Amino acid sequence: MLLAIDCGNTNTVFSIWDGSQFVCTMRTSTHHSRTADAYFTWFSTLLKHYEIEPDITEVIISSTVPRVVFNLRVFTDRFFGCRPLVVGKPECELPHPPRVDEGTIVGPDRLVNAAGAYDRHGGNLIVVDFGTATTFDVVSKDGNYIGGVIAPGVNLSLEALHMAAAALPHVDIGKPQKVIGTNTVDCMQSGVYWGYIGLVREICDRIRAERDREMKVLATGGLAPLLQQSADLFDVYEEDLTMHGLTVIHAYNKKD
């Protein structure tokens, strides 16, 4: 079985793929100081809880935090006796190479999203991923990542207000009932929630105009459904898009 690891700046997700479905998904916070042994303790405890005993023989990793890859490599080697495929490393080939400025190192999560999205939906796509940052990944007709947009994430935007302004509290995102807030929390939620709806709509419109064609908009990341409640921003929401992309890239590298 394949263990797919998607390591973001905030959270790291492990999913086990049995060749036809994900049998288990586990989430932990991202810390570069977490050791291989600590990963294994957490991982095996959860497997016991779910009463599954997977036979993991292969591992693929996408990490937006370069420093965590070292311990994940040790984890893979020590407990599964294999070398992981790491997205972005030269030995990990992509089905469709990115078309970006020379010297640009595209976030592996974005390349993985593009691969997963193209596999399921074909080309001419915009993939919006609501993680620590909100990214827009543009996929060409033929499946290449051709660039995109990076905006501050929803939670990061709220946190930035709290960090920078003495009188602004920590606030979680929620759907405000109105636009005009009559207390501090409602004002902050309104700014980020409605501001985000405008941001997503404007950016997608401008990408379509720049490409001069219709493009399907895919969303992934926990916060997309909350925004979709108030505006028809996305054609499709796929929670497992990044994980699916990892299985696609893994299969592509196995094929020869």
Ligand SMILES: Nc1ncnc2c1ncn2[C@@H]1O[C@H](COP(=O)(O)OP(=O)(O)OP(=O)(O)O)[C@@H](O)[C@H]1O
């Ligand atoms: N309805 C909701 N309201 C508030 N927060 C939510 C809701 N649904 C999901 N979230 C949170 O949204 C965040 C987005 O999760 P996601 O896995 O997409 O990105 P992340 O793990 O935060 O970022 P990264 O992948 O960059 O580490 C998570 O912290 C999740 O707990």
Ligand SMILES: CC(C)(CO)[C@@H](O)C(=O)NCCC(=O)O
């Ligand atoms: C933008 C993030 C942080 C989103 O996870 C990640 O994809 C990243 O670190 N990217 C590097 C720069 C780029 O993608 O162009």
Ligand SMILES: [K+]
């Ligand atoms: K993510």
